[in-house]
Amino acid sequence: xxxxxxxxxxxxxxxxxxxxxxxxxxxxxxxxxxxxxxxxxxxxxxxxxxxxxxxxxxxxxxxxxxxxxxxxxxxxxxxxxxxxxxxxxxxxxxxxxxxxxxxxxxxxxxxxxxxxxxxxxxxxxxxxxxxxxxxxxxxxxxxxxxxxxxxxxxxxxxxxxxxxxxxxxxxxxxxxxxxxxxxxxxxxxxxxxxxxxxxxxxxxxxxxxxxxxxxxxxxxxxxxxxxxxxxxxxxxxxxxxxxxxxxxxxxxxxxxxxxxxxxxxxxxxxxxxxxxxxxxxxxxxxxxxxxxxxxxxxxxxxxx
Amino acid sequence: xxxxxxxxxxxxxxxxxxxxxxxxxxxxxxxxxxxxxxxxxxxxxxxxxxxxxxxxxxxxxxxxxxxxxxxxxxxxxxxxxxxxxxxxxxxxxxxxxxxxxxxxxxxxxxxxxxxxxxxxxxxxxxxxxxxxxxxxxxxxxxxxxxxxxxxxxxxxxxxxxxxxxxxxxxxxxxxxxxxxxxxxxxxxxxxxxxxxxxxxxxxxxxxxxxxxxxxxxxxxxxxxxx
Amino acid sequence: xxxxxxxxxxxxxxxxxxxxxxxxxxxxxxxxxxxxxxxxxxxxxxxxxxxxxxxxxxxxxxxxxxxxxxxxxxxxxxxxxxxxxxxxxxxxxxxxxxxxxxxxxxxxxxxxxxxxxxxxxxxxxxxxxxxxxxxxxxxxxxxxxxxxxxxxxxxxxxxxxxxxxxxxxxxxxxxxxxxxxxxxxxxxxxxxxxxxxxxxxxxxxxxxxxxxxxxxx
Numbered sequence: 001x002x003x004x005x006x007x008x009x010x011x012x013x014x015x016x017x018x019x020x021x022x023x024x025x026x027x028x029x030x031x032x033x034x035x036x037x038x039x040x041x042x043x044x045x046x047x048x049x050x051x052x053x054x055x056x057x058x059x060x061x062x063x064x065x066x067x068x069x070x071x072x073x074x075x076x077x078x079x080x081x082x083x084x085x086x087x088x089x090x091x092x093x094x095x096x097x098x099x100x101x102x103x104x105x106x107x108x109x110x111x112x113x114x115x116x117x118x119x120x121x122x123x124x125x126x127x128x129x130x131x132x133x134x135x136x137x138x139x140x141x142x143x144x145x146x147x148x149x150x151x152x153x154x155x156x157x158x159x160x161x162x163x164x165x166x167x168x169x170x171x172x173x174x175x176x177x178x179x180x181x182x183x184x185x186x187x188x189x190x191x192x193x194x195x196x197x198x199x200x201x202x203x204x205x206x207x208x209x210x211x212x213x214x215x216x217x218x219x220x221x222x223x224x225x226x227x228x229x230x231x232x233x234x235x236x237x238x239x240x241x242x243x244x245x246x247x248x249x250x251x252x253x254x255x256x257x258x259x260x261x262x263x264x265x266x267x268x269x270x271x272x273x274x275x276x277x278x279x280x281x282x283x284x285x286x287x288x289x290x291x292x293x294x295x296x297x298x299x300x301x302x303x304x
Numbered sequence: 305x306x307x308x309x310x311x312x313x314x315x316x317x318x319x320x321x322x323x324x325x326x327x328x329x330x331x332x333x334x335x336x337x338x339x340x341x342x343x344x345x346x347x348x349x350x351x352x353x354x355x356x357x358x359x360x361x362x363x364x365x366x367x368x369x370x371x372x373x374x375x376x377x378x379x380x381x382x383x384x385x386x387x388x389x390x391x392x393x394x395x396x397x398x399x400x401x402x403x404x405x406x407x408x409x410x411x412x413x414x415x416x417x418x419x420x421x422x423x424x425x426x427x428x429x430x431x432x433x434x435x436x437x438x439x440x441x442x443x444x445x446x447x448x449x450x451x452x453x454x455x456x457x458x459x460x461x462x463x464x465x466x467x468x469x470x471x472x473x474x475x476x477x478x479x480x481x482x483x484x485x486x487x488x489x490x491x492x493x494x495x496x497x498x499x500x501x502x503x504x505x506x507x508x509x510x511x512x513x514x515x516x517x518x519x520x521x522x523x524x525x526x527x528x529x530x
Numbered sequence: 531x532x533x534x535x536x537x538x539x540x541x542x543x544x545x546x547x548x549x550x551x552x553x554x555x556x557x558x559x560x561x562x563x564x565x566x567x568x569x570x571x572x573x574x575x576x577x578x579x580x581x582x583x584x585x586x587x588x589x590x591x592x593x594x595x596x597x598x599x600x601x602x603x604x605x606x607x608x609x610x611x612x613x614x615x616x617x618x619x620x621x622x623x624x625x626x627x628x629x630x631x632x633x634x635x636x637x638x639x640x641x642x643x644x645x646x647x648x649x650x651x652x653x654x655x656x657x658x659x660x661x662x663x664x665x666x667x668x669x670x671x672x673x674x675x676x677x678x679x680x681x682x683x684x685x686x687x688x689x690x691x692x693x694x695x696x697x698x699x700x701x702x703x704x705x706x707x708x709x710x711x712x713x714x715x716x717x718x719x720x721x722x723x724x725x726x727x728x729x730x731x732x733x734x735x736x737x738x739x740x741x742x743x744x745x746x747x
Contacts, residue, residue: 479601
């Protein structure tokens, strides 16, 4: 009868919803776990060796670490990490995409076990995580509108002109470097990702974008649309000292064993010049690799 | 590339994101429904502590921004030792927030059931549990569905926020696609249409459910006649 | 876990950002209230040319996420020649999005005005404009002030989305502070509390406004 059918539907609706909720919600919540492979008490290195795979944090910043058209993790840092980790018995890399400013918190929250994003080694960051020795160094550069109408060459020229708006990536070192060089807070715009930044430059929201010369070259090539050019490169001066940035790989403070093992293989490859063929396709040259041979993480971690 | 080819290419690349959005909507709404029911019924409970606890939950989550809640679960919680994956944080934020709004809907619907029904049930010696399950709730459900339908669409729209904690939903994938192809206008237009289609599907679904559930009942939804 | 001295340290920065949040919301709700009324009147128009686009606009805006609408205004319009500052784009985004909701509220209010009022206005030979401004709206609008007020509160809670288009409001500032010092608990918690306070204060103000309007009637 219609009445019974309708009532059954209503009751059934409640019951079915209830059961479905409990099953699906709890199932999803539990299975959505971070995917931490380590068994309790097992070190990160041992766990990765056992599973044959390590989770890598990256920030989609070409050419350091990004996902290519096919969605595969590649770039200077991931490829070098791939080579080094292979030597350690870890064949597979699983990329975990994060915002640049979330890389360190994400690492500490165990969302991944290594940061391979070409992250600069700085004293502040060294307080939060362990770094491998740097595998490259890079000067800074600006992306500016074609013709460089405002004649910007470095942070000093930005600080001299209070009307200039400088764009930096949220969480990247350029913001602090600019401040140290006397650029006013109101002049600095923090952008969430390189793409928005270059668009901001093209549409006139910012007058200059500050990143490593490598990143700028790459951005101009892929997204410049012929409207922007590179100004520089220059080496930022902080507290009177020239600060050449060096990028390395990040590990949790508890994973010293992993970091040391990584360092060992990385240093061997550095000295044997085995890195150049790996990073050349991403626009890196011997010029960026050579100085890194002599520098260790400890050098860069020391407060200036 | 012709417009059609370009658009179909975009849709193809965004489809995995749309699937995740759909998944978030479904699981999030189940969690929200469960919380809404629990809290809504608690709001009508006789015991004061139960009512108070539910009231605090509702006011807190309705009074704060969902994005801030999401960020808190994702960024601040780890400091207390609890690390949630982006997916878990997303589902929790969606469920907790919409569940709070849903609790008010449940409460309104339950107290709108004619008092005579409860009195008759008591006269027939039904226990409170039986009374709620067999008499009150089934009738309240009819009044709950239209506002719940609206909340469901709110939930769908709110899933876009998880893109800001790098969950690969439809909005996030749109941003990614944008950074590799730069076809900003086409991409965002397609995304808006995809969300619209999903919202429309939900509206149709809820309307169908309303019709089935109110069959044979004296009350039939609202003042609308269709 | 919680550092009170750090919390005190960041309060000035957060209060500065609070101003941006409040300004964005007030401008946004102003736009939503005006545009919503226009849309509501448009939907009641006898001419299809006015009715259809208004209805389509409302339906579309209500069914798509505010975040994507903001992205559209901020990222797509420049390609079409219109580059807006982040705050302007944000205010317009909020205003457009919420106008779809306020138009529904106004509609309910307008439909609540007794038919007799319309008929009397026609009998007295009022022009359309006079009918609206002297008869219908003065009765329709005060009735929906509480509902409109709810959208003010809702809009406050949507301002954090503006951080995605680089507006330096509360959440954006909290993120920036967090990424500088790697301490997220204090900034985000304080921001949450500030929003709660904004909600409470707005709710109080609206109830006062409601009381005053009721008294005047």
